[in-house]
Amino acid sequence: MVAVNPLVIDFARKDDLLKIYPEAPLFSSDQAGWDGVQLQYHRHPPHQLAANYSKQHRIIIHARCVERSYHPPSLPMVEEMIEHRFRTTQFGGGDVTVVPANVLNSCYWSTEYEFITLSFESNTFARHTFDLTNIANVQFIPSFSKPDPLIHSIGLALKSELETSAIGSRLYIDSLTAALMTHLLRHYSSDQKLISRHQSGLSKRQLQQVTDFIHQHLEQDLSLAEIAAIVQISPSYFSTLFKQSTGLAPHQYVIQCRIDHAKQLLKQGEWSITDVALTLGFTHQSHLSRHFKRLVGVTPKAFLKSQ
Template sequence: MSETHGIALWPQNRLLMHSDGLNWRGLYASYATEQAWTASLPAIDHHCVAYCVNQANEITRRFEGDGRTQSAVLRPRMLGTIPAGVASHWKVSGSADVLLVYLHRSVVARVAEEVLEMDAGRVELRPVLAEVDALLEQLALSVLSSMQSQSQHGALYVESIAQMIAVQLLHEHAAHQQRPPPNVPRMSRPGMRRVAELIEAALDEDLGLGTLAAEAGMSPFYFARSFRQHFGEAPHQYLLRRRIERGKELLRQTDTSLVEIALATGFSSQSHFTATFKRFVGVTPGEYRRAM
């Protein structure tokens, strides 16, 4: 929160939820009811995507170094962006429920270089206001859903979303758009084996997309795509399924307590383990153990 504009915490606004404490990497999100405000926002190291969920805000803004003033009404399903590294001046009226997604500029720079073969030092995002972007909308809603469900999907899932947000920003909202190169690298069989072994050995750890990608010798973005091709599901889905399978083994073969099994399989608490286990298996861990 300290590296963002902190808009959701301003006294006139009502914070509904935020991602503090969820251990997300490279991405921070807040969801709040924003009332009227006038302020100058400092330049920060995060790109910001604002998505309007309910009601509307009338916005007038100007970015330093640009003599133009932008004015528009941000309505539901519309988006706006605040590029990193640029100060801006705002006047907002009305009342709206707004999701703010802050993506660290290093994430965007890495995707620009590794995926789109762009010079990250020359990447410049356009300051969008009250536009519609169907893909960014779905990604924003995925972030909101992940906040609502707390750690149900996990940090690995959110890292994948951050990668896709960066790609879409660069594709559709960069000052100089470029398309990805045609030859997409594929994961080798030894790489597949190393990643699978790493996951099995670290089911109790908070594995990140970068860690898994490095084991395969790939960029995080291409790793996520190649992983799905080889394993038939996204990395976070595979990891969650393997954690549940390990939990089932421990329930069948040991008398270990549910709390210890939850921690041994990478869940933050027994309640989180129980809810996820029931979603996958159809019964609670206790019911599963008693049926064995």
């Protein structure tokens, strides 16, 4: 099962994927402009994955077998190899395999099935978690497939955003990435203890700096990294502190601020719903309407009539 000369795969290069997979992914985040994490959604027939090293850390989320009209879906029998250790198992929906960068791995699956791969560079992990641990170079621990509900749900949420053209904003993608990095640090690294801190939120000055910046840039597709940089905190730790201070995740807070401002603009009666949506950074009118109804209880059109 192990090749004499294992391949070196760069997941940032499309051509490299065809060195180990029989077909290109069904879709990927290559053109979505995501910061730090790359998603690919695969569907492949039975296949022997060539032994390889990846330049990026890699997470494989095993989705399901492909259903055929003549054959109900079943769980594939799989032989995994990580660093010359072998295991034969039956993948369950939502099982997760973690393969760190530069770790030898291979796999054989017995039936056509679908899966998600999340890949990211080592510096992405370091940037997200630099103040969550005292260890300068945290080492990932490889893991054969096992259930991990949190990674599974994050993977599906990222896939859903990609399928809907990422209308949820870059900040939402960043928040999911930050949660993923913290979880990996806690459960799949050589340093599984986070730094103990007594801080129970941002200071008043920090919170004011951050909220002022958000209100001044509501129309922009803000990133978690640029907001966290205002108070010089890593994105993952910033997300935790911000939620402790406001009760909302950063992306939830930005949506709330946009909807509050939308109500003010609609009350003035000088703006169309479409203009309000585009002015406040929503992709289109229906994007505004979805969040408006969720938070206000009525659609923007009904809100206008009530005024």
